[in-house]
Structure formats: structure tokens, C-alpha cells
Amino acid sequence: MRAKNEKVKRTLMVLGTAILAIVLVGTFAGLDKAYAKDAKEIDASVDVALDRFYKDVKGAKEFVKTAKALLVMPSITKAAVGVGGEYGEGALRIQGKSADYYNFMAASFGFQIGAQAKDMIIAFMTDEALTQFRNSKGWEAGVDGNIALIKLGAGATLDTKNIKDPIVAFVFDVKGLMADVSLKGGKFNKLDKSK
Numbered sequence: 001m002r003a004k005n006e007k008v009k010r011t012l013m014v015l016g017t018a019i020l021a022i023v024l025v026g027t028f029a030g031l032d033k034a035y036a037k038d039a040k041e042i043d044a045s046v047d048v049a050l051d052r053f054y055k056d057v058k059g060a061k062e063f064v065k066t067a068k069a070l071l072v073m074p075s076i077t078k079a080a081v082g083v084g085g086e087y088g089e090g091a092l093r094i095q096g097k098s099a100d101y102y103n104f105m106a107a108s109f110g111f112q113i114g115a116q117a118k119d120m121i122i123a124f125m126t127d128e129a130l131t132q133f134r135n136s137k138g139w140e141a142g143v144d145g146n147i148a149l150i151k152l153g154a155g156a157t158l159d160t161k162n163i164k165d166p167i168v169a170f171v172f173d174v175k176g177l178m179a180d181v182s183l184k185g186g187k188f189n190k191l192d193k194s195k
Contacts (some may be wrong), residue, residue: 039193049074067123101193105185129166142184
């Protein structure tokens with residue numbers, strides 16, 4: 001009888017967590033309409049994130065010149081109570097100009113509580129990687145393409161000669177580059193933004 005009660009409790013806990021995850025992801029999915037920014041607001045946030053990137057990462061300006069495009073996702077917000085969700089909006093910059101707008105959504109599981117914000121800059125280093133991203137209907141990190149996360153120690157300079165991956169990312173918050181971040185499972189969807 002006791003074993004049966006434990007099994008029922010575990011089943012209910014897993015079911016409750018799954019329902020909470022679905023509700024949380026659904027809530028974040030609805031944010032693109034409820035809290036959607038217009039193109040000018042996104043572009044202003046992208047400019048701020050790029051300025052911070054250039055200031056905080058030595059060699060960033062030289063690196064950007066070698067990229068085919070940058071997807072800049074400023075102020076991705078993560079909120080969690082047991083199950084977490086992330087949401088943000090940004091712009092794909094090609095030759096310094098916004099070509100398209102995207103949102104980013106991700107869910108995470110495990111013990112977690114709180115909220116935080118971070119900026120993400122994804123550099124497409126090849127035309128093939130950029131074309132595949134732009135032609136997708138909801139591009140998922142780790143499934144549709146792998147993203148190499150760049151981690152630099154304090155005072156280190158970004159060395160463009162050693163970067164061989166077709167897609168690389170920089171994730172940072174107010175303290176600087178973040179090393180313990182996973183982008184796997186995060187999904188990018190193209191937004192319809194008229195200027």
C-alpha cells in the first residue's frame with residue numbers, strides 16, 4: 001500500500017510539473033503579442049546591447065567585421081519557479097542594418113527560482129548557416145544548428161583566427177560574459193515588424 005501511495009505521489013508530481021511547464025511556455029508564447037515591441041524599440045535596444053558588447057569584449061569590433069550577420073537579442077528575460085521560461089525580441093543585422101526581427105523562447109526544468117535578464121549576440125560566420133537560419137520556420141538551437149558559446153577570461157581579447165564554428169554566440173549580463181549558459185532547445189521565430 002505504501003509503495004502504491006509513493007508511486008501515485010511521484011506520478012502526480014511529474015504531471016503537475018508538466019502542466020506548469022506547458023502553462024509557462026504558453027504564457028511566454030503569448031508574450032510576443034501582448035508585450036511586442038515595435039521595430040524602433042527593438043532597434044534601440046539592439047544598439048545598446050551592441051555598444052555594451054563592443055565596450056566589454058576586447059576585439060569585438062574586429063570580430064563583427066568577419067561575421068556575415070549578427071542576431072542581437074537584448075534583454076532576454078528569464079523567470080522561474082521550479083520550471084523556467086525565457087523570452088526576448090531582437091534583430092538580425094546584416095551589414096549593420098536590421099534585416100529581420102525575431103523572438104527567442106526557451107523552457108528549462110529543475111530546481112530554480114527567481115528572475116534575470118541577459119543579452120545574446122549570435123554571429124553567423126558563413127553564408128550557408130545564415131541562409132539556413134533565415135529560411136527556417138522556427139529555428140531551434142541544437143536541432144537546426146549548433147551554436148558555439150564563446151567564453152573569455154577577464155582581460156582576454158577575442159581572437160578571430162581561432163573561431164572556426166559557423167555559428168557562435170556571446171551571452172552577457174551586467175557583470176559581463178556568462179560562461180554557464182545553455183542555448184540548446186531555445187527557439188527563434190521570425191516576427192512581422194513593419195517599420
